[in-house]
Amino acid sequence: MIQTIAFFILIILSVIAFVGVVILSAYRAIAHIRKKTNPKQIIRLKKTAIFLAVAVILNIGLVTLSQFTASTPRIVNENGNTPANSIAELTELELNGRKQWISLRGWDKSKPVLLFLAGGPGGTQMAAVRHELVELEKHFVVVNWDQPGSGKSYYAEKTQNITVDTYVQDGHALTEYLKERFSQEKIYLVGESWGSALGIFLVDKSPQSYHAIIGTGQMIDFAETERMDYAKAMEIAKNNGDTALIEQLTANGEPPYYGKDVTWRSAAYINYLSAYMASNPGIQNPGYNTFRDIGSSEYGLLDKINYARGVINTFGHVYQQLYDIDMRTDYTKLNVPVYFFLGRYDINAPTVLVEEYERVLNAPDKGIVWFEHSGHSPWINERAKFAKEVLSCFLENKTQE
Secondary structure: OHHHHHHHHHHHHHHHHHHHHHHHHHHHHHHHHOOOOOHHHHHHHHHHHHHHHHHHHHHHHHHHHHHHHOOOOOOOOOOOOOOOOOEEEEEEEEEOOEEEEEEEEEOOOOOOEEEEEOOOOOOOOHHHHHHHOHHHHHOOEEEEEEOOOOHHHHHHOOHHHOOHHHHHHHHHHHHHHHHHHOOOOOEEEEEEOHHHHHHHHHHHHOHHHEEEEEEEOOOOEHHHHHHHHHHHHHHHHHHHOOHHHHHHHHHHOOOOOOOOOHHHHHHHHHHHHHHHHHOOOOOOOOOOOHHHHHOOOOOOHHHHHHHHHHHHHHHHHHHHHOOOOEHHHHOOEOOOOEEEEEEOOOOOOOHHHHHHHHHHOEOOOEEEEEEOOOOOOHHHHOHHHHHHHHHHHHHHOOOOO
16 A cells, blocks of 8 residues: 555656656747746756656656565464465466466465456456455465456456457466366366356366356356346436436447447446445445455556556457357356356346256256345355355365265
8 A cells, every 4th residue: 555655646746747847848948949048947957857757767666666576465374373284375377378367375285276267357356355255265275367458467468369268278277287286186166257157168168177166246148138237227227317327328329339448338337237236235245345455465556557457458358259158058068067156136147147047057066046135246245155155065065076
C-alpha cells in the first residue's frame, strides 16, 4: 500500500512538473521571439526539468522494485509458526514459450494439488483465493495461475494473438509441470466462471491428468448466457424505472457483441446484474473485495495496472471467440467426475443452463451442489461451506482412485 501511495504521489508530481516545463518553455520561446530573455526564467525551467526527470526516474525505480519484491505471505499455523513442509511461493514459468506466473500455497507439499482457474478471460484471482479459500491450503497445494493476458501474466502473449486454444495449451503445460514437480499422476481442478469452461476444455483434452473438476459460476452456452443476462438486466431496469440503463441497453442492442467495444457494451448489463446481486439480502458476503485484492503483496505496481487492463483488453478480445461454444452439445461426455457448485441467486451465469447440461452429461460421477445464500461466487459468498463441499467431493468421495 505504501508503494502504491508513493507511486501516485510521484505521478502527480511528475504531471505538475511536466505542465510546469511546458508553460515555462512557452514563456521562454515568447521571450526569445521578443528578444527579452530572462536568466531567472531559464534557471527556473532547468530546475523544473530536473525535478521532472528525478520524479520519473524515482517512479521507474519504484515500479521495478515492486515487481521484484512481490511475494505471497508465508503459511502460518495457529501459533504463528510456519509448518516445516509448507509451501508459499510465486513462480514464473515458461509455458509453450510464454512467461507466466503462478502462486503455490499449502501446509504440506505432499498433499494433492488443486489448480484454481480464475474467471475472465483476463481476470486474476491470485490474492482473492488466498483470502477467501485459506482453509483449502490445509488439505491441498493450492495453485493459482495468472493466465495469459491477466495480472502478472499480462505480457505472456500479445492480446491480439490470444485464443481459446492458447489457454488450453498452456493449461495443459502447467498441469504437466505440477504433476512432475509434486510427483503426482493427477491433480484437481476448480474453475470459476470462465475458468469453469476452461476446466472442461482441459479435462476433455487430457482426462488422464485430472482426478475431478468443480465448476462454480459455471458457464454453459456463452451466447445464450449473454442474451439472458441482457434480458434480465432490461427486466430489472424496467421494474425499477431505471430509464438511463434502459436507454443504454437499447442503444447497445441485444448481444452477442463483436468488435473493439465488447467489454464496455457487456459491462452495461453485467455490472448492473452484479450490483443487483450485491444488494440481495439473501446473498451472504456479496461481491469482490477488489481494493484488498489489487493491493495484495502478490502484485507489483505494474501488475496492479495490468489487473485492470486484463479485465478490459483481454476480455474484450477473447470473449467474442466463445459465442459458438455450448457445453450441452459440444462436451456431453467427460471421463472424470464433474461437480457444479451453484449459487441459488446467480443471475450472471443462469443456473437453468447448468441443470440442462448436468442432465445430458455423461461422466463417471456428477452432481450439483446448491449454495442457498450465494450469487455468482459461492466461493466468496459462502466460503466455509464451499471449502467443506470441495473436501467432500474431492477427498471423501475418493476421486483420487
